[in-house]
Amino acid sequence: MRTLSSVCPHDCPSACPVDVDVLDDGRIGRLHGGKMPYTEGVICAKVARYGERVHHPDRITTPLRRIGDKGAGRFAPISWDEALDEITHRFQSAASKDGAQAVWPYFYAGTMGLVQMGATNRLRRAMGYSGQSKTICSSIAGAGWMAGVGAKWGIDPREMVQSDLIVIWGANPAATQVHLMGLMAQARKTRGAKLVVIDPYRTPTAEKADLHLMLRPGSDAALACAVMHVLFRDGLTDADYLARYGDGTDALRAHVASRTPAWAAAITGLTTTAIEDFARLYGATKRSLIRLGYGMSRSRNGAVNLHAASCLPVLTGAWAHAGGGATQSLSGSFALDRSLMDALDIPEPPVRQLDMSRIGAILTGEADALRHGPPVTAMLIQGCNPATVAPETAKVRRGLAGDDLFVAVHEQVMTQTARFADLVLPATTFVEHADLYTAYGHTFLQVAKPVIAPIGESRSNHWLVSQLAHRLGVSHPSFSMDEWTLIEACLRASNLPDAETLHARRWLDCALPFAQAHFIDGFGHGGKFRFAPDWSAIGPDHAGLPALPDHLDIVENADAVHPFRLITPPSRHFLNTSFTETATSRRLAGRPTALIHTADAARLGIADGDCIVLGNRRGGVSVHAHPTDGIAIGVVAVEGIWPDEAFIGGIGINTLIGADPVPPNGGAAFHDCAVWIKNTASGESA
Numbered sequence: 001m002r003t004l005s006s007v008c009p010h011d012c013p014s015a016c017p018v019d020v021d022v023l024d025d026g027r028i029g030r031l032h033g034g035k036m037p038y039t040e041g042v043i044c045a046k047v048a049r050y051g052e053r054v055h056h057p058d059r060i061t062t063p064l065r066r067i068g069d070k071g072a073g074r075f076a077p078i079s080w081d082e083a084l085d086e087i088t089h090r091f092q093s094a095a096s097k098d099g100a101q102a103v104w105p106y107f108y109a110g111t112m113g114l115v116q117m118g119a120t121n122r123l124r125r126a127m128g129y130s131g132q133s134k135t136i137c138s139s140i141a142g143a144g145w146m147a148g149v150g151a152k153w154g155i156d157p158r159e160m161v162q163s164d165l166i167v168i169w170g171a172n173p174a175a176t177q178v179h180l181m182g183l184m185a186q187a188r189k190t191r192g193a194k195l196v197v198i199d200p201y202r203t204p205t206a207e208k209a210d211l212h213l214m215l216r217p218g219s220d221a222a223l224a225c226a227v228m229h230v231l232f233r234d235g236l237t238d239a240d241y242l243a244r245y246g247d248g249t250d251a252l253r254a255h256v257a258s259r260t261p262a263w264a265a266a267i268t269g270l271t272t273t274a275i276e277d278f279a280r281l282y283g284a285t286k287r288s289l290i291r292l293g294y295g296m297s298r299s300r301n302g303a304v305n306l307h308a309a310s311c312l313p314v315l316t317g318a319w320a321h322a323g324g325g326a327t328q329s330l331s332g333s334f335a336l337d338r339s340l341m342d343a344l345d346i347p348e349p350p351v352r353q354l355d356m357s358r359i360g361a362i363l364t365g366e367a368d369a370l371r372h373g374p375p376v377t378a379m380l381i382q383g384c385n386p387a388t389v390a391p392e393t394a395k396v397r398r399g400l401a402g403d404d405l406f407v408a409v410h411e412q413v414m415t416q417t418a419r420f421a422d423l424v425l426p427a428t429t430f431v432e433h434a435d436l437y438t439a440y441g442h443t444f445l446q447v448a449k450p451v452i453a454p455i456g457e458s459r460s461n462h463w464l465v466s467q468l469a470h471r472l473g474v475s476h477p478s479f480s481m482d483e484w485t486l487i488e489a490c491l492r493a494s495n496l497p498d499a500e501t502l503h504a505r506r507w508l509d510c511a512l513p514f515a516q517a518h519f520i521d522g523f524g525h526g527g528k529f530r531f532a533p534d535w536s537a538i539g540p541d542h543a544g545l546p547a548l549p550d551h552l553d554i555v556e557n558a559d560a561v562h563p564f565r566l567i568t569p570p571s572r573h574f575l576n577t578s579f580t581e582t583a584t585s586r587r588l589a590g591r592p593t594a595l596i597h598t599a600d601a602a603r604l605g606i607a608d609g610d611c612i613v614l615g616n617r618r619g620g621v622s623v624h625a626h627p628t629d630g631i632a633i634g635v636v637a638v639e640g641i642w643p644d645e646a647f648i649g650g651i652g653i654n655t656l657i658g659a660d661p662v663p664p665n666g667g668a669a670f671h672d673c674a675v676w677i678k679n680t681a682s683g684e685s686a
């Protein structure tokens with residue numbers, strides 16, 4: 001047995017270095033964590049057993065052509081040459097009929113490796129195909145953060161051990177960023193740091209909190225405004241800091257004078273005491289670190305919520321202290337020259353950018369979603385499973401099933417999206433290809449070589465795209481390079497160590513100097529933090545966004561017909577839909593389950609394990625109920641993006657989620673969904 005190094009590619013903030021056991025028969029054994037600072041040798045259980053994914057019996061090993069109806073999942077093997085010729089032919093005929101924008105390459109972060117994730121987009125730029133606005137995950141949080149801070153970085157999470165107060169706001173790191181849990185535990189043990197968790201239900205992270213604020217989803221800005229009210233009222237702000245770094249402080253002070261804890265209590269469902277306690281604790285602690293998660297951004301008012309919360313460390317001047325400030329994403333820490341990798345040397349073609357979260361509306365031909373351009377008649381989908389993960393999935397399926405649409409899906413396993421494909425192409429996993437990795441939860445740059453040969457005839461994204469480019473007759477230097485050469489060129493252009501050196505050392509810490517990470521040199525907007533954002537500079541759909549932080553009531557509020565608010569956070573055993581195919585993750589995750597408050601359950605006569613239906617005008621989804629007092633009244637939570645067949649009625653959770661774009665620049669409101677509940681045991685409807 002040999003042990004070789006690699007990097008976990010999944011869409012997870014941690015981008016862990018991994019040591020992969022390669023058994024004598026060439027198969028993958030256990031994976032172990034590499035001892036990088038920050039991850040400290042810890043990896044999650046699902047990746048430790050990655051062999052289960054790599055050698056899964058349902059792994060796609062040859063190109064496949066559909067022989068049954070779209071969605072039925074019946075395919076016959078074909079050769080790579082046949083597959084590549086057919087895609088080339090279909091893309092060319094789509095383009096000659098309706099123009100190049102009839103082709104829509106669609107991709108996301110199934111792998112976060114820069115070479116493989118960027119492959120689809122290199123081809124798109126070269127061919128002038130329709131672009132994609134990447135709204136499925138971070139666009140709302142990014143908008144909220146950029147509105148005030150103006151730069152895509154923040155506190156290095158390793159600083160948490162110097163914090164006296166840690167606020168986990170709309171995140172569940174016990175499931176989604178496990179390394180924070182160790183850092184938090186250390187801060188509590190060595191400094192007696194306090195932990196506050198702000199989440200509508202009692203997650204494993206919230207269970208560890210000194211104070212858990214179980215607020216109503218989408219009410220975070222109200223809470224933040226009331227905290228600011230108390231900070232100003234009780235003289236807990238840092239006047240010198242505000243004079244230097246705050247833009248619009250006087251207007252903010254005047255504005256939040258009416259945003260009292262009592263006002264916020266009515267909106268958030270929290271008690272005024274809890275709000276006062278949190279505000280005073282926050283105001284009394286200079287070394288306070290807020291981890292702003294994505295959960296608070298997945299509402300129609302999410303950008304406003306996140307901006308409101310990001311104002312707090314400016315009021316207290318926490319940013320000026322070690323272990324103080326806030327962190328959202330660290331993706332801007334890496335000074336990489338990505339011109340070759342992202343084909344930036346090809347000028348962006350004058351094409352429409354289609355909103356990936358609205359794929360259903362786009363494929364069913366809704367004119368506003370199509371941006372009044374030609375219908376989409378050909379797609380290549382790489383590293384994403386939109387038939388399951390995108391909102392309004394019934395419409396996505398209808399679109400994918402369209403007779404006039406040609407779809408090629410490049411995948412590792414037979415996902416629900418792949419089942420709709422005309423051609424399915426086998427993709428390598430990270431242990432079978434090379435890549436260069438940044439991260440959004442830490443500052444280490446890493447590189448990986450393949451540790452085993454490709455399974456079956458699987459090929460990497462970069463290989464597939466380069467092959468297509470040659471057949472389509474388009475050239476770019478990247479299409480003639482292998483992965484390693486492309487990585488070398490990127491590192492050279494960035495004045496970084498060469499690829500072999502980086503590989504031998506395994507990681508390069510790109511942490512920003514303290515003054516930059518803490519914005520001592522100034523925030524992104526001319527040195528100042530903006531309390532009154534210029535939303536128009538952030539996204540086109542800015543009308544109606546409040547001038548100053550405020551509760552913006554544009555969420556799907558509960559009403560007489562839909563008295564419950566559904567949130568759909570991740571499962572610790574899956575990574576989005578990846579691992580839903582592995583038996584161990586499925587067993588550990590159990591079954592799709594709705595957490596509902598015991599009082600709500602009692603009112604509806606719902607007992608533990610009952611089958612209930614959650615519904616709205618978009619459809620109905622059957623799940624088992626689990627009453628608990630660890631969730632806000634009127635809220636239901638269903639964890640995990642399970643495939644359809646895991647649900648009692650065969651209909652998945654994203655059927656219920658709306659795909660209307662979130663202001664100011666699009667995004668999917670996965671935790672903002674009003675539903676009714678029907679108890680199928682008693683036939684009761686609420």
Ligand SMILES: Nc1nc2c(c(=O)[nH]1)N[C@H]1C(S)=C(S)[C@@H](COP(=O)(O)OP(=O)(O)OC[C@H]3O[C@@H](n4cnc5c(=O)[nH]c(N)nc54)[C@H](O)[C@@H]3O)O[C@H]1N2
Nearest residue numbers: 108110111137383384385389410412427568576577578670
């Ligand atoms: N209800 C609900 N829905 C959600 C969310 C939620 O919280 N609730 N979260 C949303 C968020 S934040 C996100 S980011 C999206 C994620 O949604 P997806 O991007 O669809 O999810 P992943 O499982 O990360 O990756 C998709 C696929 O990429 C494939 N893949 C991995 N590596 C490679 C590769 O190298 N090449 C190719 N060709 N394929 C590869 C995997 O096999 C997997 O099937 O889901 C969104 N949907």
Ligand SMILES: Nc1nc2c(c(=O)[nH]1)N[C@H]1C(S)=C(S)[C@@H](COP(=O)(O)OP(=O)(O)OC[C@H]3O[C@@H](n4cnc5c(=O)[nH]c(N)nc54)[C@H](O)[C@@H]3O)O[C@H]1N2
Nearest residue numbers: 170171172176217218293294295296570572574575576671
């Ligand atoms: N194990 C595992 N890890 C993952 C993933 C996974 O699927 N599984 N997905 C990865 C991806 S793609 C991403 S983007 C990240 C996301 O990771 P996080 O940043 O943790 O974001 P979410 O998981 O969307 O939501 C986190 C928490 O926000 C809460 N929440 C929901 N609505 C609100 C609200 O209105 N206000 C507040 N304050 N809280 C709210 C939810 O209950 C949930 O507990 O995780 C990554 N890591």
Ligand code: SF4
Nearest residue numbers: 008012015016044047
């Ligand atoms: S999924 Fe996240 S925690 Fe697990 S190994 Fe990958 S990067 Fe690390």
Ligand SMILES: [Mo]
Nearest residue numbers: 011136137138
């Ligand atoms: Mo995500």
